[in-house]
Amino acid sequence: MEIEELDLLVVGGGKAGKSLAMDLAAAGQRVAMVERGMIGGTCINVACIPTKTLVNSARLLSVARRAAEFGITLPGSPAVDIDLLRARKEDVVGTMVAGQRKSFLGSGMDLVIGQARFTAPRTVEVTDDAGTRRLLRGTKVVVNTGMVPFVPDIPGLRAAEPLTSTSILALESLPRSIIILGGGYIGCEFASMLSIMGVAVTVVQRRDTLLPREDADVSAAVAKALEADGVTLRMGVTATSASRRNGAGGSDGTGRAVALALSDGTTVEAEEILVAVGRTPVTGALGLDAAGVELNDSGLVRVDEFLHTTAEGVWAAGDVAGTPQFTHASWNDYRILKSNLAASPAGTLLSTRDRLIPYCVFTTPELGRVGLNEAEARSAGHDVRIAKMPVAAIPRARTVGQLEGMWKAVVERETDQILGVSLLGHESSEVIAVVQLAMLGRLPYQRLRDAVIAHPTMAEGLQLLFSDAFLEP
Ligand SMILES: Cc1cc2nc3c(=O)[nH]c(=O)nc-3n(C[C@H](O)[C@H](O)[C@H](O)COP(=O)(O)OP(=O)(O)OC[C@H]3O[C@@H](n4cnc5c(N)ncnc54)[C@H](O)[C@@H]3O)c2cc1C
Numbered sequence: 001m002e003i004e005e006l007d008l009l010v011v012g013g014g015k016a017g018k019s020l021a022m023d024l025a026a027a028g029q030r031v032a033m034v035e036r037g038m039i040g041g042t043c044i045n046v047a048c049i050p051t052k053t054l055v056n057s058a059r060l061l062s063v064a065r066r067a068a069e070f071g072i073t074l075p076g077s078p079a080v081d082i083d084l085l086r087a088r089k090e091d092v093v094g095t096m097v098a099g100q101r102k103s104f105l106g107s108g109m110d111l112v113i114g115q116a117r118f119t120a121p122r123t124v125e126v127t128d129d130a131g132t133r134r135l136l137r138g139t140k141v142v143v144n145t146g147m148v149p150f151v152p153d154i155p156g157l158r159a160a161e162p163l164t165s166t167s168i169l170a171l172e173s174l175p176r177s178i179i180i181l182g183g184g185y186i187g188c189e190f191a192s193m194l195s196i197m198g199v200a201v202t203v204v205q206r207r208d209t210l211l212p213r214e215d216a217d218v219s220a221a222v223a224k225a226l227e228a229d230g231v232t233l234r235m236g237v238t239a240t241s242a243s244r245r246n247g248a249g250g251s252d253g254t255g256r257a258v259a260l261a262l263s264d265g266t267t268v269e270a271e272e273i274l275v276a277v278g279r280t281p282v283t284g285a286l287g288l289d290a291a292g293v294e295l296n297d298s299g300l301v302r303v304d305e306f307l308h309t310t311a312e313g314v315w316a317a318g319d320v321a322g323t324p325q326f327t328h329a330s331w332n333d334y335r336i337l338k339s340n341l342a343a344s345p346a347g348t349l350l351s352t353r354d355r356l357i358p359y360c361v362f363t364t365p366e367l368g369r370v371g372l373n374e375a376e377a378r379s380a381g382h383d384v385r386i387a388k389m390p391v392a393a394i395p396r397a398r399t400v401g402q403l404e405g406m407w408k409a410v411v412e413r414e415t416d417q418i419l420g421v422s423l424l425g426h427e428s429s430e431v432i433a434v435v436q437l438a439m440l441g442r443l444p445y446q447r448l449r450d451a452v453i454a455h456p457t458m459a460e461g462l463q464l465l466f467s468d469a470f471l472e473p
Protein backbone atom coordinates (compact mmCIF):
# COMPACT_ATOMS: atom_id res chain seq x y z
CA MET A 1 0.00 0.00 0.00
CA GLU A 2 1.38 3.42 -0.93
CA ILE A 3 2.06 5.85 1.91
CA GLU A 4 0.34 9.22 1.57
CA GLU A 5 2.67 11.98 2.80
CA LEU A 6 1.27 14.94 4.78
CA ASP A 7 2.55 18.03 6.52
CA LEU A 8 0.20 17.40 9.46
CA LEU A 9 -1.58 14.21 10.45
CA VAL A 10 -4.15 14.51 13.25
CA VAL A 11 -5.23 11.25 14.88
CA GLY A 12 -8.61 11.74 16.58
CA GLY A 13 -10.72 14.80 15.87
CA GLY A 14 -10.99 16.27 19.36
CA LYS A 15 -11.09 19.95 20.22
CA ALA A 16 -7.35 20.58 19.91
CA GLY A 17 -6.76 18.41 16.87
CA LYS A 18 -9.66 19.59 14.75
CA SER A 19 -8.88 23.26 15.45
CA LEU A 20 -5.25 22.79 14.43
CA ALA A 21 -6.15 20.71 11.37
CA MET A 22 -8.56 23.38 10.11
CA ASP A 23 -6.07 26.21 10.61
CA LEU A 24 -3.13 24.54 8.94
CA ALA A 25 -5.21 23.17 6.07
CA ALA A 26 -6.68 26.64 5.47
CA ALA A 27 -3.12 27.99 5.43
CA GLY A 28 -2.33 25.67 2.52
CA GLN A 29 -0.60 22.77 4.28
CA ARG A 30 -1.34 19.14 3.37
CA VAL A 31 -3.44 18.02 6.35
CA ALA A 32 -5.40 14.85 7.10
CA MET A 33 -7.51 14.30 10.20
CA VAL A 34 -8.57 10.75 11.05
CA GLU A 35 -11.80 10.47 13.02
CA ARG A 36 -13.49 7.19 13.76
CA GLY A 37 -17.01 8.54 13.78
CA MET A 38 -17.85 11.54 15.93
CA ILE A 39 -17.57 14.57 13.69
CA GLY A 40 -16.64 17.36 16.09
CA GLY A 41 -15.45 15.02 18.86
CA THR A 42 -16.75 14.07 22.29
CA CYS A 43 -17.88 17.50 23.51
CA ILE A 44 -20.34 18.15 20.71
CA ASN A 45 -21.62 14.61 20.25
CA VAL A 46 -21.86 13.00 23.68
CA ALA A 47 -20.67 15.37 26.38
CA CYS A 48 -20.88 19.11 27.04
CA ILE A 49 -23.33 20.12 24.33
CA PRO A 50 -26.03 17.43 24.69
CA THR A 51 -25.82 17.40 28.49
CA LYS A 52 -26.00 21.16 28.86
CA THR A 53 -28.92 21.23 26.43
CA LEU A 54 -30.71 18.79 28.74
CA VAL A 55 -29.69 20.73 31.85
CA ASN A 56 -31.31 23.79 30.30
CA SER A 57 -34.57 21.88 29.82
CA ALA A 58 -34.47 20.66 33.42
CA ARG A 59 -34.02 24.22 34.64
CA LEU A 60 -36.93 25.45 32.53
CA LEU A 61 -39.06 22.71 34.02
CA SER A 62 -38.04 23.70 37.51
CA VAL A 63 -38.94 27.36 36.86
CA ALA A 64 -42.18 26.38 35.09
CA ARG A 65 -43.22 24.40 38.17
CA ARG A 66 -42.83 27.60 40.15
CA ALA A 67 -44.65 29.71 37.53
CA ALA A 68 -47.33 30.92 39.93
CA GLU A 69 -44.62 32.28 42.22
CA PHE A 70 -43.58 34.53 39.34
CA GLY A 71 -47.12 35.64 38.63
CA ILE A 72 -47.70 33.34 35.68
CA THR A 73 -50.47 30.77 35.39
CA LEU A 74 -50.06 27.77 33.13
CA PRO A 75 -52.92 25.72 31.67
CA GLY A 76 -51.63 22.50 33.25
CA SER A 77 -48.72 20.99 35.10
CA PRO A 78 -45.46 21.23 33.18
CA ALA A 79 -43.94 17.84 32.39
CA VAL A 80 -41.11 16.31 30.38
CA ASP A 81 -41.95 15.06 26.91
CA ILE A 82 -39.05 12.69 26.31
CA ASP A 83 -39.50 12.66 22.52
CA LEU A 84 -39.44 16.46 22.30
CA LEU A 85 -36.55 16.59 24.74
CA ARG A 86 -34.52 14.14 22.67
CA ALA A 87 -35.48 15.91 19.44
CA ARG A 88 -34.21 19.24 20.75
CA LYS A 89 -30.98 17.71 21.99
CA GLU A 90 -30.48 15.99 18.62
CA ASP A 91 -31.27 19.21 16.78
CA VAL A 92 -28.67 21.17 18.77
CA VAL A 93 -26.08 18.44 18.33
CA GLY A 94 -26.98 17.78 14.70
CA THR A 95 -26.73 21.45 13.75
CA MET A 96 -23.33 21.74 15.37
CA VAL A 97 -22.06 18.51 13.79
CA ALA A 98 -23.22 19.68 10.36
CA GLY A 99 -21.48 23.02 10.91
CA GLN A 100 -18.28 21.24 11.91
CA ARG A 101 -18.33 18.97 8.88
CA LYS A 102 -18.75 22.00 6.63
CA SER A 103 -15.86 23.82 8.32
CA PHE A 104 -13.62 20.75 8.14
CA LEU A 105 -14.23 20.26 4.42
CA GLY A 106 -14.12 24.01 3.74
CA SER A 107 -10.66 24.24 5.30
CA GLY A 108 -9.24 21.93 2.65
CA MET A 109 -8.26 19.14 5.06
CA ASP A 110 -8.64 15.50 4.11
CA LEU A 111 -11.27 14.27 6.60
CA VAL A 112 -10.59 10.55 6.85
CA ILE A 113 -13.37 8.60 8.53
CA GLY A 114 -12.00 5.43 10.03
CA GLN A 115 -10.09 3.84 12.87
CA ALA A 116 -6.43 4.83 13.02
CA ARG A 117 -3.61 2.60 14.27
CA PHE A 118 0.08 3.40 14.24
CA THR A 119 2.19 0.95 12.22
CA ALA A 120 5.50 2.87 12.22
CA PRO A 121 6.87 6.22 13.41
CA ARG A 122 4.51 9.05 12.37
CA THR A 123 2.54 6.58 10.26
CA VAL A 124 -0.99 5.29 10.74
CA GLU A 125 -3.08 2.74 8.95
CA VAL A 126 -6.72 3.78 8.70
CA THR A 127 -9.49 1.27 8.18
CA ASP A 128 -13.01 2.43 7.40
CA ASP A 129 -16.30 0.60 7.95
CA ALA A 130 -16.10 -1.00 4.51
CA GLY A 131 -12.66 -2.39 5.34
CA THR A 132 -10.84 -0.02 2.95
CA ARG A 133 -7.37 0.82 4.20
CA ARG A 134 -5.07 3.82 3.77
CA LEU A 135 -1.55 4.51 5.01
CA LEU A 136 -0.86 8.08 6.09
CA ARG A 137 2.41 9.60 7.28
CA GLY A 138 2.78 13.09 8.71
CA THR A 139 5.92 15.16 8.98
CA LYS A 140 4.18 16.26 12.17
CA VAL A 141 1.58 14.18 14.00
CA VAL A 142 -0.88 15.13 16.75
CA VAL A 143 -2.67 12.47 18.83
CA ASN A 144 -6.03 13.73 20.20
CA THR A 145 -8.07 10.58 20.78
CA GLY A 146 -9.79 11.57 24.04
CA MET A 147 -11.27 9.32 26.70
CA VAL A 148 -14.27 7.03 27.08
CA PRO A 149 -16.34 6.11 30.16
CA PHE A 150 -14.62 3.76 32.60
CA VAL A 151 -16.67 0.81 33.87
CA PRO A 152 -15.07 -0.63 37.04
CA ASP A 153 -14.62 -4.32 37.64
CA ILE A 154 -17.41 -4.78 40.18
CA PRO A 155 -18.83 -8.34 40.20
CA GLY A 156 -22.02 -8.48 38.13
CA LEU A 157 -21.86 -4.85 37.01
CA ARG A 158 -21.26 -5.40 33.30
CA ALA A 159 -23.97 -8.08 33.16
CA ALA A 160 -26.33 -5.60 34.84
CA GLU A 161 -26.27 -3.50 31.62
CA PRO A 162 -25.09 -0.24 33.19
CA LEU A 163 -25.64 3.02 31.38
CA THR A 164 -22.75 5.39 30.75
CA SER A 165 -22.81 9.13 30.10
CA THR A 166 -22.88 8.20 26.40
CA SER A 167 -25.57 5.51 26.31
CA ILE A 168 -27.93 7.36 28.66
CA LEU A 169 -28.27 10.08 26.01
CA ALA A 170 -29.97 7.58 23.69
CA LEU A 171 -32.67 6.42 26.16
CA GLU A 172 -36.15 6.37 24.67
CA SER A 173 -37.88 6.89 27.98
CA LEU A 174 -36.95 8.28 31.36
CA PRO A 175 -36.47 5.59 33.98
CA ARG A 176 -38.57 5.97 37.11
CA SER A 177 -35.50 5.46 39.23
CA ILE A 178 -31.76 5.35 38.76
CA ILE A 179 -28.63 4.63 40.79
CA ILE A 180 -25.73 6.86 39.86
CA LEU A 181 -22.39 5.31 40.76
CA GLY A 182 -19.94 8.17 41.33
CA GLY A 183 -20.47 11.61 42.76
CA GLY A 184 -18.10 13.58 40.54
CA TYR A 185 -18.90 16.01 37.73
CA ILE A 186 -20.94 13.61 35.62
CA GLY A 187 -22.69 12.03 38.60
CA CYS A 188 -23.72 15.38 40.08
CA GLU A 189 -24.85 16.91 36.78
CA PHE A 190 -27.02 13.89 35.88
CA ALA A 191 -28.34 13.58 39.45
CA SER A 192 -29.42 17.20 39.36
CA MET A 193 -31.11 17.17 35.95
CA LEU A 194 -32.74 13.74 36.30
CA SER A 195 -34.18 14.45 39.74
CA ILE A 196 -35.65 17.73 38.50
CA MET A 197 -37.20 15.70 35.65
CA GLY A 198 -38.90 13.45 38.19
CA VAL A 199 -36.55 10.45 38.27
CA ALA A 200 -35.87 9.00 41.75
CA VAL A 201 -32.07 9.30 41.97
CA THR A 202 -29.68 7.61 44.40
CA VAL A 203 -26.04 8.65 44.19
CA VAL A 204 -23.51 6.14 45.51
CA GLN A 205 -20.23 7.91 46.17
CA ARG A 206 -17.08 6.19 47.43
CA ARG A 207 -15.70 9.30 49.10
CA ASP A 208 -17.37 11.06 52.05
CA THR A 209 -18.20 14.10 49.94
CA LEU A 210 -19.48 14.86 46.47
CA LEU A 211 -17.04 16.56 44.07
CA PRO A 212 -14.11 15.59 46.31
CA ARG A 213 -11.78 18.17 44.75
CA GLU A 214 -13.87 20.97 46.28
CA ASP A 215 -13.72 22.42 49.80
CA ALA A 216 -15.89 20.45 52.23
CA ASP A 217 -18.30 23.37 52.76
CA VAL A 218 -18.77 23.78 49.00
CA SER A 219 -19.35 20.05 48.49
CA ALA A 220 -21.83 20.13 51.37
CA ALA A 221 -23.70 23.00 49.71
CA VAL A 222 -23.90 21.02 46.44
CA ALA A 223 -25.15 18.01 48.40
CA LYS A 224 -27.79 20.16 50.11
CA ALA A 225 -29.03 21.45 46.75
CA LEU A 226 -29.26 17.93 45.33
CA GLU A 227 -31.08 16.67 48.41
CA ALA A 228 -33.51 19.58 48.14
CA ASP A 229 -34.37 18.26 44.66
CA GLY A 230 -35.03 14.82 46.14
CA VAL A 231 -31.72 13.06 45.44
CA THR A 232 -30.75 10.35 47.93
CA LEU A 233 -27.05 10.44 48.75
CA ARG A 234 -25.14 7.36 49.90
CA MET A 235 -21.64 8.58 50.62
CA GLY A 236 -18.56 6.86 51.99
CA VAL A 237 -19.65 3.49 50.58
CA THR A 238 -18.50 1.38 47.64
CA ALA A 239 -20.38 -1.07 45.51
CA THR A 240 -19.45 -4.70 46.13
CA SER A 241 -21.66 -6.38 43.51
CA ALA A 242 -24.50 -5.70 41.10
CA SER A 243 -27.27 -7.81 39.65
CA ARG A 244 -30.16 -7.22 37.30
CA ARG A 245 -33.60 -8.78 37.24
CA ASN A 246 -35.61 -8.19 34.11
CA GLY A 247 -39.33 -8.71 33.76
CA ALA A 248 -39.89 -9.74 37.35
CA GLY A 249 -41.54 -6.86 39.08
CA GLY A 250 -38.65 -4.60 39.98
CA SER A 251 -38.51 -2.15 42.83
CA ASP A 252 -40.95 0.23 41.16
CA GLY A 253 -43.14 -2.17 39.25
CA THR A 254 -41.56 -1.48 35.86
CA GLY A 255 -40.18 -4.93 35.29
CA ARG A 256 -36.58 -3.74 35.14
CA ALA A 257 -34.55 -3.63 38.31
CA VAL A 258 -30.90 -3.49 39.20
CA ALA A 259 -29.67 -4.14 42.72
CA LEU A 260 -26.37 -2.77 43.95
CA ALA A 261 -24.88 -4.27 47.11
CA LEU A 262 -22.86 -1.77 49.13
CA SER A 263 -19.86 -2.10 51.42
CA ASP A 264 -21.97 -1.25 54.51
CA GLY A 265 -24.12 -4.34 53.97
CA THR A 266 -27.12 -2.50 52.52
CA THR A 267 -28.52 -2.78 49.00
CA VAL A 268 -29.96 -0.08 46.77
CA GLU A 269 -32.35 -0.85 43.91
CA ALA A 270 -33.50 1.08 40.88
CA GLU A 271 -34.64 0.61 37.32
CA GLU A 272 -31.30 1.66 35.80
CA ILE A 273 -27.74 2.31 36.89
CA LEU A 274 -25.47 5.00 35.46
CA VAL A 275 -21.75 4.49 35.93
CA ALA A 276 -19.90 7.79 36.36
CA VAL A 277 -16.63 6.96 38.09
CA GLY A 278 -14.19 8.57 35.68
CA ARG A 279 -12.98 8.13 32.13
CA THR A 280 -10.25 6.05 30.55
CA PRO A 281 -7.84 7.26 27.83
CA VAL A 282 -8.27 5.95 24.27
CA THR A 283 -4.83 4.46 23.72
CA GLY A 284 -5.44 0.69 23.72
CA ALA A 285 -5.81 -0.15 20.05
CA LEU A 286 -3.74 2.78 18.79
CA GLY A 287 -0.47 0.88 18.33
CA LEU A 288 1.46 3.64 20.06
CA ASP A 289 4.43 1.27 20.60
CA ALA A 290 5.02 1.17 16.86
CA ALA A 291 5.23 4.95 16.86
CA GLY A 292 7.62 5.16 19.83
CA VAL A 293 4.99 7.03 21.86
CA GLU A 294 5.16 6.11 25.55
CA LEU A 295 2.39 6.14 28.13
CA ASN A 296 2.81 7.35 31.71
CA ASP A 297 1.84 5.43 34.85
CA SER A 298 -1.78 6.57 34.53
CA GLY A 299 -2.04 5.20 30.99
CA LEU A 300 -2.04 8.68 29.47
CA VAL A 301 0.20 9.67 26.56
CA ARG A 302 3.41 10.95 28.16
CA VAL A 303 3.98 14.56 27.11
CA ASP A 304 6.31 17.30 28.29
CA GLU A 305 5.09 20.78 29.15
CA PHE A 306 5.18 21.66 25.43
CA LEU A 307 2.84 18.73 24.63
CA HIS A 308 5.60 16.85 22.81
CA THR A 309 5.47 13.05 23.22
CA THR A 310 8.45 10.72 23.55
CA ALA A 311 8.52 10.30 19.72
CA GLU A 312 10.18 12.80 17.40
CA GLY A 313 7.59 14.79 15.46
CA VAL A 314 4.63 13.57 17.54
CA TRP A 315 2.61 15.71 19.92
CA ALA A 316 -0.52 14.89 21.95
CA ALA A 317 -3.35 17.04 23.28
CA GLY A 318 -6.57 17.00 25.25
CA ASP A 319 -7.82 14.35 27.66
CA VAL A 320 -5.55 11.61 26.30
CA ALA A 321 -2.49 13.71 27.11
CA GLY A 322 -3.52 14.32 30.71
CA THR A 323 -4.78 17.85 30.10
CA PRO A 324 -7.55 18.67 32.64
CA GLN A 325 -10.67 17.09 31.17
CA PHE A 326 -12.41 20.18 29.86
CA THR A 327 -13.08 21.27 26.29
CA HIS A 328 -11.63 24.72 26.90
CA ALA A 329 -8.42 23.14 28.23
CA SER A 330 -8.08 21.06 25.07
CA TRP A 331 -8.71 24.22 23.07
CA ASN A 332 -5.85 25.92 24.91
CA ASP A 333 -3.69 22.91 23.96
CA TYR A 334 -4.47 23.76 20.33
CA ARG A 335 -3.09 27.27 20.79
CA ILE A 336 0.04 25.87 22.39
CA LEU A 337 0.47 23.32 19.60
CA LYS A 338 -0.12 25.84 16.85
CA SER A 339 2.69 27.98 18.20
CA ASN A 340 5.03 25.11 19.06
CA LEU A 341 4.66 23.26 15.76
CA ALA A 342 5.57 26.45 13.92
CA ALA A 343 8.49 27.37 16.21
CA SER A 344 12.05 27.20 14.89
CA PRO A 345 14.40 24.81 16.77
CA ALA A 346 15.83 27.70 18.81
CA GLY A 347 12.48 29.48 19.12
CA THR A 348 10.43 30.03 22.26
CA LEU A 349 7.88 27.33 23.01
CA LEU A 350 4.55 27.80 24.76
CA SER A 351 4.08 25.71 27.89
CA THR A 352 1.13 24.14 29.68
CA ARG A 353 2.63 25.16 33.03
CA ASP A 354 0.69 27.45 35.39
CA ARG A 355 -2.41 27.68 33.20
CA LEU A 356 -5.39 29.19 34.96
CA ILE A 357 -8.15 26.80 33.88
CA PRO A 358 -11.62 27.54 35.26
CA TYR A 359 -14.44 25.00 35.21
CA CYS A 360 -18.14 24.88 35.89
CA VAL A 361 -20.27 22.03 37.17
CA PHE A 362 -23.74 22.41 35.68
CA THR A 363 -25.81 21.24 38.58
CA THR A 364 -28.76 23.47 39.53
CA PRO A 365 -27.59 25.78 40.94
CA GLU A 366 -24.25 25.61 39.18
CA LEU A 367 -20.72 25.74 40.54
CA GLY A 368 -18.14 28.03 38.94
CA ARG A 369 -14.54 27.46 39.99
CA VAL A 370 -11.26 29.13 39.27
CA GLY A 371 -7.87 29.10 40.96
CA LEU A 372 -7.16 27.57 44.35
CA ASN A 373 -9.82 26.59 46.84
CA GLU A 374 -9.25 27.12 50.57
CA ALA A 375 -7.81 23.66 51.23
CA GLU A 376 -5.43 23.89 48.26
CA ALA A 377 -4.30 27.41 49.19
CA ARG A 378 -3.62 26.49 52.82
CA SER A 379 -1.77 23.30 51.92
CA ALA A 380 0.36 25.32 49.47
CA GLY A 381 1.39 27.47 52.46
CA HIS A 382 -0.57 30.64 51.69
CA ASP A 383 -1.72 32.85 54.55
CA VAL A 384 -5.30 33.50 53.45
CA ARG A 385 -8.45 35.42 54.25
CA ILE A 386 -11.75 33.78 53.37
CA ALA A 387 -14.85 35.54 52.10
CA LYS A 388 -18.13 33.64 52.24
CA MET A 389 -21.59 34.85 51.38
CA PRO A 390 -25.04 33.37 50.74
CA VAL A 391 -26.25 33.95 47.18
CA ALA A 392 -29.50 35.22 48.70
CA ALA A 393 -27.62 38.45 49.57
CA ILE A 394 -27.40 39.39 45.86
CA PRO A 395 -30.30 41.61 44.63
CA ARG A 396 -30.42 39.89 41.23
CA ALA A 397 -30.86 36.52 42.93
CA ARG A 398 -33.98 38.00 44.55
CA THR A 399 -35.44 39.34 41.28
CA VAL A 400 -35.05 35.97 39.53
CA GLY A 401 -36.07 33.96 42.59
CA GLN A 402 -32.88 31.88 42.62
CA LEU A 403 -31.64 32.18 46.19
CA GLU A 404 -29.87 28.87 46.57
CA GLY A 405 -26.11 28.59 46.95
CA MET A 406 -23.07 30.29 48.41
CA TRP A 407 -20.04 32.14 47.12
CA LYS A 408 -16.58 31.73 48.56
CA ALA A 409 -13.29 33.49 47.81
CA VAL A 410 -9.73 32.93 48.92
CA VAL A 411 -7.55 36.05 49.19
CA GLU A 412 -3.84 36.14 49.97
CA ARG A 413 -3.41 38.20 53.14
CA GLU A 414 -0.11 39.82 52.28
CA THR A 415 -0.73 40.73 48.62
CA ASP A 416 -4.55 41.10 48.50
CA GLN A 417 -4.45 38.89 45.39
CA ILE A 418 -7.45 36.65 44.70
CA LEU A 419 -6.14 33.08 44.78
CA GLY A 420 -9.43 31.51 43.74
CA VAL A 421 -13.20 31.41 44.09
CA SER A 422 -15.93 28.78 44.31
CA LEU A 423 -19.24 30.28 43.24
CA LEU A 424 -22.28 28.05 43.73
CA GLY A 425 -25.41 29.78 42.52
CA HIS A 426 -27.44 31.14 39.64
CA GLU A 427 -25.34 32.04 36.54
CA SER A 428 -22.07 31.31 38.34
CA SER A 429 -20.65 29.94 35.10
CA GLU A 430 -20.85 33.48 33.68
CA VAL A 431 -19.63 35.34 36.78
CA ILE A 432 -16.56 33.13 37.08
CA ALA A 433 -15.02 34.73 33.97
CA VAL A 434 -15.04 38.13 35.70
CA VAL A 435 -12.97 36.78 38.57
CA GLN A 436 -10.72 34.90 36.16
CA LEU A 437 -9.94 38.14 34.32
CA ALA A 438 -9.17 39.91 37.60
CA MET A 439 -6.81 37.08 38.52
CA LEU A 440 -5.12 37.15 35.10
CA GLY A 441 -4.67 40.90 35.47
CA ARG A 442 -3.34 40.33 39.00
CA LEU A 443 -5.83 42.85 40.36
CA PRO A 444 -6.04 43.08 44.15
CA TYR A 445 -9.51 42.12 45.41
CA GLN A 446 -10.27 45.79 46.17
CA ARG A 447 -10.42 46.53 42.43
CA LEU A 448 -13.38 44.18 42.08
CA ARG A 449 -14.94 45.36 45.31
CA ASP A 450 -14.74 49.01 44.25
CA ALA A 451 -15.54 48.64 40.54
CA VAL A 452 -18.84 50.11 39.33
CA ILE A 453 -20.66 46.94 38.30
CA ALA A 454 -24.07 47.17 36.64
CA HIS A 455 -27.10 46.67 38.88
CA PRO A 456 -28.89 44.31 39.29
CA THR A 457 -26.57 41.58 37.98
CA MET A 458 -25.15 38.46 39.57
CA ALA A 459 -21.62 39.82 38.94
CA GLU A 460 -22.50 42.75 41.19
CA GLY A 461 -22.41 40.22 44.02
CA LEU A 462 -18.60 40.33 43.80
CA GLN A 463 -18.68 43.78 45.42
CA LEU A 464 -20.53 42.28 48.35
CA LEU A 465 -18.38 39.17 48.56
CA PHE A 466 -15.19 41.21 48.96
CA SER A 467 -16.76 43.77 51.33
CA ASP A 468 -16.04 43.86 55.06
CA ALA A 469 -19.42 42.23 55.62
CA PHE A 470 -18.24 38.92 54.16
CA LEU A 471 -14.41 39.00 53.91
CA GLU A 472 -12.81 38.01 57.19
CA PRO A 473 -10.32 40.52 58.62
C1 LIG B 1 -20.98 13.79 30.03
C2 LIG B 1 -19.83 14.76 29.90
C3 LIG B 1 -20.06 16.10 30.07
C4 LIG B 1 -19.02 17.01 29.94
N1 LIG B 1 -19.27 18.33 30.12
C5 LIG B 1 -18.29 19.22 29.96
C6 LIG B 1 -18.56 20.61 30.07
O1 LIG B 1 -19.68 21.03 30.34
N2 LIG B 1 -17.55 21.48 29.88
C7 LIG B 1 -16.28 21.05 29.58
O2 LIG B 1 -15.39 21.89 29.38
N3 LIG B 1 -16.00 19.73 29.48
C8 LIG B 1 -16.97 18.82 29.66
N4 LIG B 1 -16.69 17.50 29.51
C9 LIG B 1 -15.31 17.08 29.19
C10 LIG B 1 -15.03 17.28 27.69
O3 LIG B 1 -16.06 16.67 26.93
C11 LIG B 1 -13.69 16.67 27.30
O4 LIG B 1 -12.67 17.15 28.16
C12 LIG B 1 -13.33 17.05 25.88
O5 LIG B 1 -14.34 16.68 24.98
C13 LIG B 1 -12.02 16.35 25.49
O6 LIG B 1 -11.69 16.68 24.18
P1 LIG B 1 -10.39 16.09 23.52
O7 LIG B 1 -9.79 17.19 22.70
O8 LIG B 1 -9.50 15.43 24.47
O9 LIG B 1 -10.88 14.97 22.49
P2 LIG B 1 -12.30 14.36 22.17
O10 LIG B 1 -13.30 15.41 21.89
O11 LIG B 1 -12.60 13.32 23.18
O12 LIG B 1 -12.03 13.69 20.76
C14 LIG B 1 -11.34 12.51 20.56
C15 LIG B 1 -11.78 11.98 19.21
O13 LIG B 1 -10.88 10.95 18.81
C16 LIG B 1 -11.63 9.97 18.11
N5 LIG B 1 -10.82 8.75 18.14
C17 LIG B 1 -10.44 8.03 19.22
N6 LIG B 1 -9.67 6.99 18.85
C18 LIG B 1 -9.56 7.07 17.50
C19 LIG B 1 -8.88 6.27 16.51
N7 LIG B 1 -8.17 5.20 16.83
N8 LIG B 1 -8.98 6.63 15.22
C20 LIG B 1 -9.71 7.72 14.87
N9 LIG B 1 -10.36 8.50 15.74
C21 LIG B 1 -10.28 8.18 17.03
C22 LIG B 1 -12.94 9.89 18.89
O14 LIG B 1 -13.97 9.38 18.09
C23 LIG B 1 -13.17 11.35 19.26
O15 LIG B 1 -13.99 12.02 18.34
C24 LIG B 1 -17.71 16.55 29.64
C25 LIG B 1 -17.47 15.19 29.46
C26 LIG B 1 -18.52 14.30 29.60
C27 LIG B 1 -18.24 12.84 29.39
Ligand SMILES: NC(=O)c1ccc[n+]([C@@H]2O[C@H](COP(=O)([O-])OP(=O)(O)OC[C@H]3O[C@@H](n4cnc5c(N)ncnc54)[C@H](O)[C@@H]3O)[C@@H](O)[C@H]2O)c1
Residues within 6 Å of the ligand: 152, 181, 182, 183, 184, 185, 186, 187, 189, 204, 205, 206, 207, 210, 211, 212, 237, 238, 239, 276, 277, 278, 279, 324, 325, 326, 359, 360, 361, 362
Ligand atom coordinates in the same frame (compact mmCIF):
# COMPACT_ATOMS: atom_id res chain seq x y z
N1 LIG C 1 -19.05 20.51 33.54
C1 LIG C 1 -17.89 19.95 33.19
O1 LIG C 1 -16.90 20.62 32.89
C2 LIG C 1 -17.80 18.46 33.15
C3 LIG C 1 -18.95 17.69 33.21
C4 LIG C 1 -18.83 16.31 33.17
C5 LIG C 1 -17.58 15.74 33.05
N2 LIG C 1 -16.48 16.52 32.98
C6 LIG C 1 -15.13 15.92 32.90
O2 LIG C 1 -15.24 14.51 32.79
C7 LIG C 1 -14.41 13.89 33.77
C8 LIG C 1 -15.00 12.59 34.19
O3 LIG C 1 -16.14 12.82 35.02
P1 LIG C 1 -16.60 11.76 36.10
O4 LIG C 1 -17.71 12.35 36.88
O5 LIG C 1 -16.80 10.44 35.43
O6 LIG C 1 -15.30 11.57 36.98
P2 LIG C 1 -14.82 12.31 38.30
O7 LIG C 1 -13.42 11.90 38.50
O8 LIG C 1 -15.16 13.73 38.31
O9 LIG C 1 -15.73 11.66 39.46
C9 LIG C 1 -15.78 10.31 39.70
C10 LIG C 1 -16.29 10.13 41.12
O10 LIG C 1 -16.58 8.75 41.30
C11 LIG C 1 -16.16 8.35 42.59
N3 LIG C 1 -15.88 6.92 42.49
C12 LIG C 1 -14.84 6.33 41.87
N4 LIG C 1 -14.97 4.99 41.91
C13 LIG C 1 -16.12 4.74 42.58
C14 LIG C 1 -16.82 3.55 42.94
N5 LIG C 1 -16.36 2.36 42.61
N6 LIG C 1 -17.98 3.67 43.63
C15 LIG C 1 -18.46 4.89 43.94
N7 LIG C 1 -17.85 6.03 43.62
C16 LIG C 1 -16.71 5.96 42.95
C17 LIG C 1 -14.95 9.20 42.89
O11 LIG C 1 -14.80 9.39 44.27
C18 LIG C 1 -15.27 10.51 42.18
O12 LIG C 1 -15.84 11.46 43.02
C19 LIG C 1 -14.27 14.91 34.88
O13 LIG C 1 -13.03 14.77 35.52
C20 LIG C 1 -14.39 16.23 34.20
O14 LIG C 1 -13.13 16.78 33.92
C21 LIG C 1 -16.56 17.87 33.03
